[in-house]
Amino acid sequence: MSNAIAGKTIVITGASSGIGEATALHLARRGARLCLVARRADELARVQTEIRALRAEAWIYPTDLSKSGEVEACADALLAEHPRIDVLVNNAGRSIRRPVRESLDRIHDFERTMDLNYFAAVRLTLRLLPGMLERRSGQIVNVSSMSTLMPTPRFAAYVASKSALEGFSRTLAAELVGSGVQVSVVNFPLVKTAMTAPTAVYRYLPQMDVDDAAEWIVRAIDKRPYRVANRLGEAWNAATALLPGPTVHWTGRLFQVVGKRLQQRAERDARPAE
Template sequence: MAIADKTIVITGASSGIGEAGARRLAERGARVCLVARREDELQRVADDIRAAGGQAWAYPADLTDEAAVARCAERILAEHGHVDVLINNAGRSIRRPIREALDRLHDYRRTMEINYFAAVQLTLAFLPGMLERDSGQIVNVSSFATLAPVPRFSAYVGSKAALEGFSQSLAAELANTGIAVTVICYPLVRTPMTAPTKMYDNISMMSPDEAAQWMVDAVAKRPARIARRVGEAMAVAKTAAPGLTTSIMARVFDYRAKKLRKQMED
């Protein structure tokens, strides 16, 4: 599918995967509408894209604020008429063992606000135009963590699993239309979101540029899912032998955590 001249909305576009994806899509001729909370950073990205010859507009909005999201969507539609592709990329990650989260229900609410409800609200806002034109695409950014039993991320994985369930049902309803639904299951990507976890400094991660190419591929090829083969294999294993797969993953994560802690101490 051609990317040039498509109006593409990207959330979480002020840094990390969203910024890299916006730049790459703009290079391919897309009209990118950038959405994020930090206005200064968002404007920086938009200015850089325009300076490089691309087309970009900044729409600062707090995606945890339902009214702000509604105003943002209304403004985009008023200024562009329609949206060809919505990329729900904005996300929040919390790494915390469940034993340390027993009194932190707010962590689960916070992750759902960004990772799930904001994505659903924007989808509901832009989908009517797509249905009217029988054309469009919803790209929901998820994680490898939904494909395998991953400990210490119950808030994050729960929110992304909800987003994937929404995506699957949406895809089934839109199967006989010109609207595609794509889920991107990223592995760990070296972005500002992963930077606070110092343990990640010593492990291999995908770069934002590599992640951006997945985003371009999602729009260009419109697959149902993009994931690494190991992720797909883990999803099959989890379905075939859930108990065994969970036990193995728990031991692997414990081993890696101990090894990384020792490296940090040394």
């Protein structure tokens, strides 16, 4: 059992389903104490029961993280009940897939993704960081996406919010050098969860298994690298930094061609058989 995980108190947001739920269970198996945050109390209670069946400890904090007052109340409860919080995993998130040209009257798309993907993570970080700094020990793990490493059409609201989170993470990581507190960012590719299920064309693309995704977060906590990503994401990120013009242009073209083909295939498959 890893020393970096056993006995540690770890807060995971978005723990009622998908990557957050799987991560909570993987960490429980390694002896962590879990504080589970999300809106659906019944789903959190289900995950808590599963964790207890593994003989690990878990507490639940039903919270709508897009509401600033609820985030503050959640942080108050966490700090009151757990004198030592070792790791905060900011995983709760929402995605919106819509081209900007179809979002002209939808500023709320941009506000909602920022509220949850960026401001909620920052709010919780600001509240849990002082205890970590006092103890000279702790970690903030921010869950992001491979879409921030490459030009990703149709996801402006989502990518902007995750990019804000990454900008915050990078600055914070640099400020915290030598403090004993680390920051990690996890850039997931497509993962098969409730988030990707409604998008028909994703059926034809490779999707990471949720248990493999959980192990990326476990690795982030165990080894504390700044970034966990795959080679494709890292290569695209390097290409975008070195040759931004051509990379944006050709990635845009690639998405147009592949996106059109996948859409046609999804429409064909959705037609009733004659």
